[in-house]
Amino acid sequence: MSEEYDVEFVEREDREARFLVRGVTPAFANGIRRAMVADVPTMAIDTVRFIENSSVMFDEQIALRLGLVPLTTPPEGEFVEDDTVTLSIDVEGPDTAYSGDLVSNDELVQPADENVPIIDLKDGQRLEAEADAVIERGKNHAKHQGGVGVGYRHLQRVEVVDDLPEFEEQESQIVRGVIEEDGELVSTTEFDHDLSKRYPGKEVRLEDVPNAFVFHVETDGSFTIEELVTRAADTIEARATELEDAVQL
Amino acid sequence: MMVPVRCFTCGNVVGEHWEEFDERSNEGDEDPEAVLDELGVDRYCCRRMLVSHTDLVDVVSPYQ
Numbered sequence: 001m002s003e004e005y006d007v008e009f010v011e012r013e014d015r016e017a018r019f020l021v022r023g024v025t026p027a028f029a030n031g032i033r034r035a036m037v038a039d040v041p042t043m044a045i046d047t048v049r050f051i052e053n054s055s056v057m058f059d060e061q062i063a064l065r066l067g068l069v070p071l072t073t074p075p076e077g078e079f080v081e082d083d084t085v086t087l088s089i090d091v092e093g094p095d096t097a098y099s100g101d102l103v104s105n106d107e108l109v110q111p112a113d114e115n116v117p118i119i120d121l122k123d124g125q126r127l128e129a130e131a132d133a134v135i136e137r138g139k140n141h142a143k144h145q146g147g148v149g150v151g152y153r154h155l156q157r158v159e160v161v162d163d164l165p166e167f168e169e170q171e172s173q174i175v176r177g178v179i180e181e182d183g184e185l186v187s188t189t190e191f192d193h194d195l196s197k198r199y200p201g202k203e204v205r206l207e208d209v210p211n212a213f214v215f216h217v218e219t220d221g222s223f224t225i226e227e228l229v230t231r232a233a234d235t236i237e238a239r240a241t242e243l244e245d246a247v248q249l
Numbered sequence: 250m251m252v253p254v255r256c257f258t259c260g261n262v263v264g265e266h267w268e269e270f271d272e273r274s275n276e277g278d279e280d281p282e283a284v285l286d287e288l289g290v291d292r293y294c295c296r297r298m299l300v301s302h303t304d305l306v307d308v309v310s311p312y313q
């Protein structure tokens with residue numbers, strides 16, 4: 001792609017970020033969002049073979065819980081569809097089986113969260129199982145959804161219209177997201193989402209900045225935010241190329 | 250029975266926060282709102298997963 005996009009981070013953590021993208025159409029912004037939710041493949045447990053399960057839950061219930069545990073997903077190209085990684089779990093009661101008890105045969109694929117309780121085992125109960133993790137897309141099953149709570153808003157610009165009449169009481173004006181002030185990005189959390197606190201005694205007007213979107217992205221721990229966003233963009237490119245090839249004469 | 254691994258609505262992993270939440274606000278006397286804020290469970294869809302959960306393993310295990 002020849003066009004360049006301007007990306008600026010507002011907040012940035014390992015699993016959560018807020019960033020501004022300029023110069024994209026609303027359709028493309030939504031395309032990115034949808035790709036992050038449904039089209040970025042992640043690893044998750046898909047098949048479980050039970051050797052012993054004397055817990056209070058049925059095999060299929062435990063298999064579902066194991067499937068929902070996020071697993072770290074290896075770098076792009078490392079795994080392709082139909083590749084599997086085997087994880088095993090063996091816990092004897094009285095104890096609680098945690099996601100951290102899963103032992104993987106691949107260093108790249110590990111439980112991303114170690115403290116998820118799988119099943120509480122009482123005296124004499126035991127859970128021993130072997131599971132196969134596969135790489136799949138979020139549109140096939142929610143357990144493969146790497147992006148969580150992905151959304152975007154327009155960047156807003158504040159314009160001071162006038163001073164308020166001297167004795168008029170100012171009403172609160174709520175806005176959420178990020179506003180632009182002389183080129184500076186200000187998160188609305190800084191003034192409790194209330195413009196009347198930021199501009200006391202002023203009449204202000206808000207307007208959307210065209211083609212500027214502030215994304216809020218979280219991941220389930222399968223990969224970092226950067227990985228998620230770049231992989232989402234890559235899946236769009238892959239599908240666009242596929243379409244181009246398909247319609248070529 | 251056991252706490253759900255992920256939030257039904259958004260898919261965020263909430264299971265890992267259950268034990269701390271239970272200890273501090275169900276067993277302990279901390280304000281659930283403050284505990285959830287501190288755990289980073291921000292959205293109300295995820296918050297209700299923990300607030301409304303009851304562990305039933307102890308209740309059903311005698312009937313195994």
Ligand SMILES: [Zn+2]
Pocket residue numbers: 256257258259260261292293294295296
């Ligand atoms: Zn949620």
